[in-house]
Amino acid sequence: MSTGPARKQTISERAMARAQSSGAGKNPDGSAPYLDDLNEEQRAAVVATEGPVLMLAGAGTGKTRALTTRLAHLLFTGRAQAWQILAVTFTNKAAREMRDRIAALVGPSVEGMQWLGTFHSIAAQILRRHAELAGLKSSFTILDADDQARLAKQVIEAANIDSKRWTGRGLAMIIDGWKNRGLTPDKVPANEAYFFADGKAIGLYKAYQARMTTLNAADFGDLLVHNLTIFQNHADVLAEYQNRFRYMLVDEYQDTNVAQYLWLRLLAQKHKNICCVGDDDQSIYGWRGAEVENILRFEKDFPGAKVIRLERNYRSTPAILGAASGLIAANTARLGKELWTAREDGEKVKIRGVWDGEEEARLIGDDIEAEQSKGRSLSEMAVLVRASFLMRAFEERFNMLGLAYRVVGGPRFYEREETRDALAYLRLIRSPDNDLAFERIVNKPKRGLGEKALQTLHKIARSQNISLMVASRQALESDDLHAAARRSLVNFLDTVERWARDAKDMAPADLAELVLEEAGYIEMLKNSKSPQAPGKLDNLKELIQAVSEFDTLEGYLDHVALVAERNENQTGGCAWLMTLHAAKGLEFPIVFLPGWEEEIFPSKRSLDEKGNAALEEERRLAYVGITRAEESVRISFAANRQIYGRWQAAIPSRFIDELPEKHVDVMSEPGLYGNTMGDLASHSRFDGEKLKDDAYYDNPGWRRARAAGARRASTPVQIEGSARAVSVSAPGRSKYKTGQRVFHQKFGYGVISLIEGQKLTVEFEHSGAKKVIDTFVEAA
DNA sequence: TCCGAGCCACTTTTT
DNA sequence: GTGGCTCGGA
Numbered sequence: 001m002s003t004g005p006a007r008k009q010t011i012s013e014r015a016m017a018r019a020q021s022s023g024a025g026k027n028p029d030g031s032a033p034y035l036d037d038l039n040e041e042q043r044a045a046v047v048a049t050e051g052p053v054l055m056l057a058g059a060g061t062g063k064t065r066a067l068t069t070r071l072a073h074l075l076f077t078g079r080a081q082a083w084q085i086l087a088v089t090f091t092n093k094a095a096r097e098m099r100d101r102i103a104a105l106v107g108p109s110v111e112g113m114q115w116l117g118t119f120h121s122i123a124a125q126i127l128r129r130h131a132e133l134a135g136l137k138s139s140f141t142i143l144d145a146d147d148q149a150r151l152a153k154q155v156i157e158a159a160n161i162d163s164k165r166w167t168g169r170g171l172a173m174i175i176d177g178w179k180n181r182g183l184t185p186d187k188v189p190a191n192e193a194y195f196f197a198d199g200k201a202i203g204l205y206k207a208y209q210a211r212m213t214t215l216n217a218a219d220f221g222d223l224l225v226h227n228l229t230i231f232q233n234h235a236d237v238l239a240e241y242q243n244r245f246r247y248m249l250v251d252e253y254q255d256t257n258v259a260q261y262l263w264l265r266l267l268a269q270k271h272k273n274i275c276c277v278g279d280d281d282q283s284i285y286g287w288r289g290a291e292v293e294n295i296l297r298f299e300k301d302f303p304g305a306k307v308i309r310l311e312r313n314y315r316s317t318p319a320i321l322g323a324a325s326g327l328i329a330a331n332t333a334r335l336g337k338e339l340w341t342a343r344e345d346g347e348k349v350k351i352r353g354v355w356d357g358e359e360e361a362r363l364i365g366d367d368i369e370a371e372q373s374k375g376r377s378l379s380e381m382a383v384l385v386r387a388s389f390l391m392r393a394f395e396e397r398f399n400m401l402g403l404a405y406r407v408v409g410g411p412r413f414y415e416r417e418e419t420r421d422a423l424a425y426l427r428l429i430r431s432p433d434n435d436l437a438f439e440r441i442v443n444k445p446k447r448g449l450g451e452k453a454l455q456t457l458h459k460i461a462r463s464q465n466i467s468l469m470v471a472s473r474q475a476l477e478s479d480d481l482h483a484a485a486r487r488s489l490v491n492f493l494d495t496v497e498r499w500a501r502d503a504k505d506m507a508p509a510d511l512a513e514l515v516l517e518e519a520g521y522i523e524m525l526k527n528s529k530s531p532q533a534p535g536k537l538d539n540l541k542e543l544i545q546a547v548s549e550f551d552t553l554e555g556y557l558d559h560v561a562l563v564a565e566r567n568e569n570q571t572g573g574c575a576w577l578m579t580l581h582a583a584k585g586l587e588f589p590i591v592f593l594p595g596w597e598e599e600i601f602p603s604k605r606s607l608d609e610k611g612n613a614a615l616e617e618e619r620r621l622a623y624v625g626i627t628r629a630e631e632s633v634r635i636s637f638a639a640n641r642q643i644y645g646r647w648q649a650a651i652p653s654r655f656i657d658e659l660p661e662k663h664v665d666v667m668s669e670p671g672l673y674g675n676t677m678g679d680l681a682s683h684s685r686f687d688g689e690k691l692k693d694d695a696y697y698d699n700p701g702w703r704r705a706r707a708a709g710a711r712r713a714s715t716p717v718q719i720e721g722s723a724r725a726v727s728v729s730a731p732g733r734s735k736y737k738t739g740q741r742v743f744h745q746k747f748g749y750g751v752i753s754l755i756e757g758q759k760l761t762v763e764f765e766h767s768g769a770k771k772v773i774d775t776f777v778e779a780a
Numbered sequence: 781t782c783c784g785a786g787c788c789a790c791t792t793t794t795t
Numbered sequence: 796g797t798g799g800c801t802c803g804g805a
């Protein structure tokens with residue numbers, strides 16, 4: 001966190017330092033000193049210890065501070081021992097931050113908080129204690145998304161279903177969806193499976209779970225679902241935990257899914273001291289099973305709940321908050337909050353229209369350099385995009401400029417191929433029954449044990465219900481394998497067994513090194529011509545480094561399964577580049593928000609899939625983006641963008657229209673949307689020269705857009721076809737005819753083949769058929 | 781068993 | 796435009 005983008009601690013460091021030095025002492029008036037620097041609402045959230053509490057904490061309102069102080073308060077006042085408090089977060093990072101900040105308040109007694117962690121790590125902890133109640137051994141392995149998909153694929157193939165049409169990843173997603181809702185195979189409503197593999201999904205789910213039991217494995221979803229099953233079937237176990245957790249605290253409650261919600265509700269039944277913290281306006285993980293509903297109906301679920309709103313924002317200027325509030329006000333499904341700040345008015349939110357994505361990257365690059373020359377550090381600036389494919393233009397441009405930047409997100413260390421291979425070796429050594437690990441590395445590097453040999457082994461294994469390792473030994477006794485394969489296999493098995501013996505009296509890091517070397521894995525990479533090979537070798541070195549921090553192999557493997565951390569090499573002085581999702585919880589003085597175009601943001605695909613609910617989630621994502629900024633927000637949109645190698649015309653995002661005019665400042669290049677527009681369009685908000693600010697909002701196009709906006713507010717589902725300032729042409733009849741020859745600035749000449757309202761399908765002479773908005777072309 | 785050409789599909793991704 | 800996956804020939 002210290003070199004990370006977030007600098008939240010600055011606000012409260014003073015208070016923390018004071019609290020730490022004074023411990024649980026008292027002010028002269030008898031109040032606790034650690035409460036002094038909290039504002040009234042924060043203090044209320046800290047001292048309301050009994051009964052259910054919902055803390056609605058807007059962006060930048062000092063949530064973590066209130067939350068950690070609350071935990072410290074419970075300890076200071078002796079209401080609970082450290083081990084009687086359950087505190088759950090979603091990310092390891094959040095858990096770590098919370099632990100550190102509580103430690104700053106209470107000192108070493110934080111060590112006793114063994115139930116502070118992520119949903120998954122705590123559920124795993126509980127499951128290990130009662131694994132046999134879920135049909136597992138307590139040494140079960142935790143599978144990640146990749147393993148899940150692989151396993152799902154095997155299940156599909158075993159059922160003789162075409163695994164190209166119905167992919168393992170697809171099935172894994174469906175199963176995940178069910179697990180997110182706490183549904184075991186017997187509880188899935190029958191009508192929910194019809195769309196996958198002719199309705200066989202439930203059967204496949206059953207088979208998948210059977211496989212999991214055989215493998216003694218649990219995926220992420222299982223951790224929670226098994227917990228639920230155990231709690232529901234074993235009242236004594238549930239009672240044990242209900243009694244233990246006198247106080248519960250949940251961070252980012254708006255992101256909980258149904259399974260997590262059920263889990264919390266079961267555990268809270270006894271003492272009912274549950275404090276959920278969240279912000280309905282920042283719920284952006286609906287597509288992963290998060291239910292905003294959980295936070296919206298908290299007061300119903302927990303009768304008598306106190307609701308405390310943190311609305312004083314310490315992060316952003318009034319202009320930024322005003323823009324963000326105005327935007328989010330268009331959502332209907334919200335509890336309602338109004339952020340305010342005591343800060344001085346700052347610059348307005350800048351909106352800029354540009355010709356295409358490359359120009360956008362160029363201008364943002366220029367802006368960043370300009371700010372840098374004014375004395376800003378690069379690390380104070382961030383570019384936040386809707387989707388990772390939008391990052392490329394920026395990376396290219398920044399590389400060209402030699403501008404130091406850092407991408408947050410992307411492939412994570414433990415998801416990389418080479419790391420996963422190395423881990424598979426280690427897992428196989430620890431548990432020879434781990435078929436997934438066996439399969440992964442038996443022929444990596446190449447040992448002449450390919451598909452054919454593996455099939456043979458699988459057949460033996462399945463017929464006798466034994467692991468691949470055991471099946472391999474048997475295969476050696478028979479003639480099922482070629483002599484060459486047999487030789488190779490003997491060698492492999494013996495080596496693995498020797499490693500297992502070595503493992504007993506070797507430091508895990510040394511073992512890892514030995515294994516990678518002897519397996520020929522290092523050599524394979526050294527001989528590889530692939531440009532990625534040196535990087536992979538570096539990653540393996542890093543892995544060995546990571547292993548060396550553990551005393552036992554078991555300890556390390558367990559850590560890895562649940563802590564899939566990003567490989568963040570800490571280098572200061574970089575501009576930040578990340579997705580909006582990755583930016584949640586962070587803050588930066590200057591934030592660039594490119595790509596605000598219809599179909600990209602809001603994402604067409606989301607809207608197609610989930611309609612208005614998705615639109616609201618996209619809007620929350622926009623809200624998250626804007627509220628990351630402390631001083632300056634710069635939104636941009638491009639009239640053209642290359643997506644997957646094809647040029648696409650785009651119109652500005654509806655979210656731009658939704659920003660309150662008094663907080664924004666529009667700069668746009670002349671002629672962006674062509675010069676053939678009708679009367680209404682010729683003075684669009686995004687066309688023409690820079691006028692005086694006020695004039696921007698006093699023209700026919702803008703007035704019309706406002707009227708449309710007002711209508712839109714009353715009819716929430718209006719995804720296409722609304723008349724807005726930016727969709728320049730008059731709706732309805734097009735002035736073009738099918739068969740007419742037209743010219744487009746980017747695509748050149750072509751002939752219109754289809755007209756749908758203002759959308760034309762044009763067969764371009766050089767770029768093929770494309771859909772364009774009619775104002776982008778002119779008669780040729 | 782291995783390798784390259786051709787084909788498709790492609791958001792967001794805390795654990 | 797790119798990577799991941801499959802199929803056909805060496």
